[in-house]
Amino acid sequence: xxxxxxxxxxxxxxxxxxxxxxxxxxxxxxxxxxxxxxxxxxxxxxxxxxxxxxxxxxxxxxxxxxxxxxxxxxxxxxxxxxxxxxxxxxxxxxxxxxxxxxxxxxxxxxxxxxxxxxxxxxxxxxxxxxxxxxxxxxxxxxxxxxxxxxxxxxxxxxxxxxxxxxxxxxxxxxxxxxxxxxxxxxxxxxxxxxxxxxxxxxxxxxxxxxxxxxxxxxxxxxxxxxxxxxxxxxxxxxxxxxxxxxxxxxxxxxxxxxxxxxxxxxxxxxxxxxxxxxxxxxxxxxxxxxxxxxxxxxxxxxxxxxxxxxxxxxxxxxxxxxxxxxxxxxxxxxxxxxxxxxxxxxxxxxxxxxxxxxxxxxxxxxxxxxxxxxxxxxxxxxxxxxxxxxxxxxxxxxxxxxxxxxxxxxxxxxxxxxxxxxxxxxxxxxxxxxxxxxxxxxxxxxxxxxxxxxxxxxxxxxxxxxxxxxxxxxxxxxxxxxxxxxxxxxxxxxxxxxxxxxxxxxxxxxxxxxxxxxxxxxxxxxxxxxxxxxxxxxxxxxxxxxxxx
Numbered sequence: 001x002x003x004x005x006x007x008x009x010x011x012x013x014x015x016x017x018x019x020x021x022x023x024x025x026x027x028x029x030x031x032x033x034x035x036x037x038x039x040x041x042x043x044x045x046x047x048x049x050x051x052x053x054x055x056x057x058x059x060x061x062x063x064x065x066x067x068x069x070x071x072x073x074x075x076x077x078x079x080x081x082x083x084x085x086x087x088x089x090x091x092x093x094x095x096x097x098x099x100x101x102x103x104x105x106x107x108x109x110x111x112x113x114x115x116x117x118x119x120x121x122x123x124x125x126x127x128x129x130x131x132x133x134x135x136x137x138x139x140x141x142x143x144x145x146x147x148x149x150x151x152x153x154x155x156x157x158x159x160x161x162x163x164x165x166x167x168x169x170x171x172x173x174x175x176x177x178x179x180x181x182x183x184x185x186x187x188x189x190x191x192x193x194x195x196x197x198x199x200x201x202x203x204x205x206x207x208x209x210x211x212x213x214x215x216x217x218x219x220x221x222x223x224x225x226x227x228x229x230x231x232x233x234x235x236x237x238x239x240x241x242x243x244x245x246x247x248x249x250x251x252x253x254x255x256x257x258x259x260x261x262x263x264x265x266x267x268x269x270x271x272x273x274x275x276x277x278x279x280x281x282x283x284x285x286x287x288x289x290x291x292x293x294x295x296x297x298x299x300x301x302x303x304x305x306x307x308x309x310x311x312x313x314x315x316x317x318x319x320x321x322x323x324x325x326x327x328x329x330x331x332x333x334x335x336x337x338x339x340x341x342x343x344x345x346x347x348x349x350x351x352x353x354x355x356x357x358x359x360x361x362x363x364x365x366x367x368x369x370x371x372x373x374x375x376x377x378x379x380x381x382x383x384x385x386x387x388x389x390x391x392x393x394x395x396x397x398x399x400x401x402x403x404x405x406x407x408x409x410x411x412x413x414x415x416x417x418x419x420x421x422x423x424x425x426x427x428x429x430x431x432x433x434x435x436x437x438x439x440x441x442x443x444x445x446x447x448x449x450x451x452x453x454x455x456x457x458x459x460x461x462x463x464x465x466x467x468x469x470x471x472x473x474x475x476x477x478x479x480x481x482x483x484x485x486x487x488x489x490x491x492x493x494x495x496x497x498x499x500x501x502x503x504x505x506x507x508x509x510x511x512x513x514x515x516x517x518x519x520x521x522x523x524x525x526x527x528x529x530x531x532x533x534x535x536x537x538x539x540x541x542x543x544x545x546x547x548x549x
Contacts, residue, residue: 001060002029003067012048031134032057032068040133043075043103051076079104094138096127103135203279203299208233210292212255224298225271233296242271251281258283259292264334266342268301277302280342301343315448318344319358320487323444327468330371333396337363359444370474371395372408377469379417380513382522386413423514429503432549437493440464440478441486448477455481463536470516470532472509477536491531492548499545501534508534508541515547 001009002023010017023029028041038058046053049072057070078095095104126139204219212233222228227236237243237251247269254267264284270276282297322344329335340363341348355363371393378389387398395401405413441452449463466489468474478489497519501511512532520530531548 001067001069002026003062003065005065018047028055028057028070029068032059032070033066035059035132037132040130040135041070042097042134046072046074048072049074054078075104092140094125096136096138098134098136203297206233206296206298207286208294208296210259212259219298240271242273242276243269247271254281255283255294255296258294261285266339268342268345278345280339282339299343314445315443315451316354316358317485317487319354320443322355323359324487324489326367327370330367330374331392331394333391333394335367335394367394368404370468372405373471373473374469375401375405375413376409376416377471377516378522379413380420381470381516381520384522389413423510423517424506426504426506426514428497428499428511428514428518430497430499433496433498435491435493435496435546438480438491439488440466440491441481442466442476442478442489443487444476446475446477449479452477452479452481452486455479455486464533465536465542466531466533467512470512470520470530472512478533491533495549497547497549499547501541501543501545508545511545515545519547519549 003009006023008017008021008023031041032039036059038056041055041057043052043054045051052075053072054075055070055072057068060067060069092105094102096102127136128139129136204217204221204224206214206221207216209215214231214233214236225242226240227233230236230239234252234255237248237255240248243251250267251269254265258265261283262285264282267281269279269281271279278301280297280299280301282299284295286293286295322340325343326335326340337348337352341351344351346354352363355361355366359366361369375389375393375395378384378392379386382389384392386402390398390401393401395404402412405416409416411419441455443449443452453463464478464480466476466478468476476489497515499511499515501508504511504514506514515532516530532546534542534545536542
């Protein structure tokens with residue numbers, strides 16, 4: 001392989017590039033770039049094989065450099081084809097280049113042939129150009145033999161072609177008969193299934209036909225109360241001992257409305273006896289041509305219900321859990337105010353007022369900010385394409401993502417990635433430690449720290465500060481606590497990097513960025529930011545940064 005900057009690469013380790021080897025003086029290199037197509041070179045004596053060889057060369061563009069990729073084969077294999085032809089037809093076959101040189105043939109040694117004006121009508125020979133080469137194949141004429149053989153092969157080829165067309169038509173007819181589902185319907189089903197069983201919420205997905213017979217089910221359906229006693233969803237609801245009469249009537253009424261709707265609908269149902277759980281029910285049509293056929297998603301949102309009983313005006317358990325739900329499901333492009341309101345059991349207008357008062361941002365603005373910040377993080381520390389990152393951050397359309405990103409960051413995602421700040425070459429000073437798992441009661445508001453400290457489990461003045469997406473724009477404040485009514489996050493056990501911030505000699509922000517450059521692994525975290533935290537003390541800058549590795 002040769003590149004336009006003069007570099008020459010060879011796959012054979014035993015072969016040494018000749019001294020003063022100039023690519024731009026070689027015919028195989030210049031002819032290939034000039035043609036802009038894959039071509040075959042004239043035969044030459046291979047210095048590596050010691051045999052007469054021919055090379056197949058193709059132009060390439062590697063790392064914004066032009067070049068040629070070339071592979072050689074001994075010329076003997078072409079001669080073998082010529083020999084087989086002569087054995088079959090007792091006729092000679094010649095391979096010549098445009099200069100008239102005979103490259104290969106099986107003519108008798110004492111036979112001399114003039115190939116002057118070979119392209120003109122000739123009684124004894126017929127010449128054909130070989131595509132993408134500077135060669136011609138020359139046949140000895142035998143009209144009777146050619147007509148007979150060509151006729152036979154033409155007939156065989158036509159039969160094979162007709163057979164292939166027939167198989168193709170039958171296969172497609174069979175496929176469409178068995179799978180008479182539009183691509184739009186399949187895409188809709190994929191979207192609905194994607195929104196089922198979101199990462200942190202248990203649930204069950206059921207597909208029903210127009211009479212509400214259960215066609216398929218996933219998740220923990222076989223253990224889902226007594227709904228497995230019947231194959232019809234309406235019968236399951238009517239006969240369930242885990243639903244009271246009011247819930248049954250509400251459930252059946254909502255299903256009837258959903259069957260005649262072409263839109264996604266949400267409603268809440270309580271299922272259970274002693275301690276009923278709250279479920280968010282999502283219904284959607286499986287086919288717009290058949291609106292009666294629907295999918296039904298049961299999502300357990302019991303943990304999202306209610307507000308903390310603590311006498312604290314600032315700390316709102318419902319809002320804290322809702323914020324965690326948003327971040328754990330940020331890639332869901334269907335995440336909207338209506339869905340979040342249904343999860344919380346509020347009207348969407350009341351929920352928006354509560355959220356605005358708690359976070360000083362509307363729901364839509366908060367979600368958009370978090371999506372863009374996560375996208376910026378992935379642009380920094382992953383090699384994924386912009387379109388893939390957009391989907392991972394919940395943007396259904398690349399154009400929407402690029403427009404919003406430019407508005408906030410002042411440049412396109414590609415320009416942002418290309419113009420990233422290069423940190424100084426300081427090495428992280430850290431040691432690997434083993435830590436057990438532990439739970440943290442958390443809040444997204446600094447004002448709630450005093451309230452959390454009143455509930456803390458261990459007597460210390462340090463506060464855990466968890467960083468979302470490895471940056472300082474969003475922080476979560478947390479403490480070890482024994483209060484079960486608080487919002488929690490689990491910190492996993494295992495190996496952690498304990499980074500000495502002062503010894504690293506970088507600012508806190510630069511140390512965090514350097515830690516992400518060293519430890520962030522897109523395959524390991526699967527587009528989730530790594531666990532990263534520091535302890536907030538009375539010092540202006542924390543002493544250590546902890547990163548899960």
